[in-house]
Amino acid sequence: MTRTPDPIITNDFPVNLAVAARPAKLLACVRQVLPLPFYELPTTGQMRGDPVQFHPHKEDGLGTDADWDKWGEIDPYFGVLSSDEYRTENLNAESEAKFFRSGEEYIGQTLDEIRSHLDKNYHPERSLDFGCGVGRLLIPLAGLSKEAIGVDVSDHMLAEASSNCQKRNIQNVSLIKSDDDLTKLTGTFDLIHSFIVLPHIPEERGLALIEAMLRHLGPGGVVAIHFFYRCDAPKATRALVKLRYALPIANYARNLIRGRPMREPAMQLHTYDLEAVISLLSGAGVSSIYLRPYSEQGFQSVALYGQKSDATAPK
Ligand SMILES: C[S@@+](CC[C@H](N)C(=O)[O-])C[C@H]1O[C@@H](n2cnc3c(N)ncnc32)[C@H](O)[C@@H]1O
Numbered sequence: 001m002t003r004t005p006d007p008i009i010t011n012d013f014p015v016n017l018a019v020a021a022r023p024a025k026l027l028a029c030v031r032q033v034l035p036l037p038f039y040e041l042p043t044t045g046q047m048r049g050d051p052v053q054f055h056p057h058k059e060d061g062l063g064t065d066a067d068w069d070k071w072g073e074i075d076p077y078f079g080v081l082s083s084d085e086y087r088t089e090n091l092n093a094e095s096e097a098k099f100f101r102s103g104e105e106y107i108g109q110t111l112d113e114i115r116s117h118l119d120k121n122y123h124p125e126r127s128l129d130f131g132c133g134v135g136r137l138l139i140p141l142a143g144l145s146k147e148a149i150g151v152d153v154s155d156h157m158l159a160e161a162s163s164n165c166q167k168r169n170i171q172n173v174s175l176i177k178s179d180d181d182l183t184k185l186t187g188t189f190d191l192i193h194s195f196i197v198l199p200h201i202p203e204e205r206g207l208a209l210i211e212a213m214l215r216h217l218g219p220g221g222v223v224a225i226h227f228f229y230r231c232d233a234p235k236a237t238r239a240l241v242k243l244r245y246a247l248p249i250a251n252y253a254r255n256l257i258r259g260r261p262m263r264e265p266a267m268q269l270h271t272y273d274l275e276a277v278i279s280l281l282s283g284a285g286v287s288s289i290y291l292r293p294y295s296e297q298g299f300q301s302v303a304l305y306g307q308k309s310d311a312t313a314p315k
């Protein structure tokens with residue numbers, strides 16, 4: 001993964017809840033009077049139990065969803081892999097081919113890992129790619145499955161994924177706009193897959209999404225998800241990042257300092273409690289789990305593979 005991540009809001013952030021409530025209330029008041037596009041406040045661990053609840057702004061289009069749709073509109077390939085060669089103005093046949101090749105390689109490795117560690121005869125028939133972006137991983141998944149479903153919160157990303165499937169004459173892909181309960185998803189899947197998506201979603205919301213996905217895991221099905229479970233950045237840096245997520249003006253300032261377009265949206269990054277994810281999996285009947293931990297630019301990540309027991313398999 002090539003990106004320049006920002007340090008994170010972790011769930012071990014030392015915040016006195018009573019104090020945390022005050023800036024949240026203040027921000028809520030400011031939002032009433034200023035028509036600025038305020039981003040959602042992080043709702044991860046440090047805010048848990050806080051009487052002031054901030055949820056993603058589904059109706060008014062603000063929050064990380066709006067940021068992602070903006071990426072889909074202005075720079076979809078850079079939004080997926082943050083390397084300058086994938087900026088819209090730099091994209092050419094060669095860089096586009098490299099972009100899609102990276103997806104084929106990643107899915108090839110994923111299937112190898114599932115076969116080596118969980119099920120040597122594994123062949124998914126129905127696959128889900130959560131946070132499919134422009135189809136980088138969905139397209140190779142479609143090549144391995146009878147049917148592949150891509151879900152994404154950004155209409156612009158979905159439109160680009162659709163165009164990429166059409167260009168390749170791919171007929172077995174459906175694209176679905178995400179919501180937090182995944183209400184538009186039907187049926188069960190042999191593979192539930194997500195890569196570099198959950199880190200961009202605040203933990204509380206992401207855990208609910210994992211739970212919603214797991215409701216669609218069929219017997220013998222495999223879940224392959226990637227997330228961050230720790231940030232190694234100093235606490236002061238994390239505090240600044242938290243400010244930037246909450247105040248667009250702080251984000252504008254950081255963009256200018258880094259020589260980026262001023263209004264370029266943030267790409268929020270969040271950590272997850274590993275134990276909480278594993279407990280969701282075990283509650284959904286996932287009986288074998290394989291974890292591949294690795295570190296990337298200040299974050300501890302994990303690719304987690306789990307297989308649900310197959311009650312229908314002969315003993
Ligand atoms: C970094 S891109 C990764 C795309 C793809 N997984 C890949 O690796 O090629 C993150 C994607 O997650 C999507 N996303 C962000 N929040 C989401 C949410 N709450 N539900 C579904 N998709 C989301 C974004 O729109 C974006 O397309």
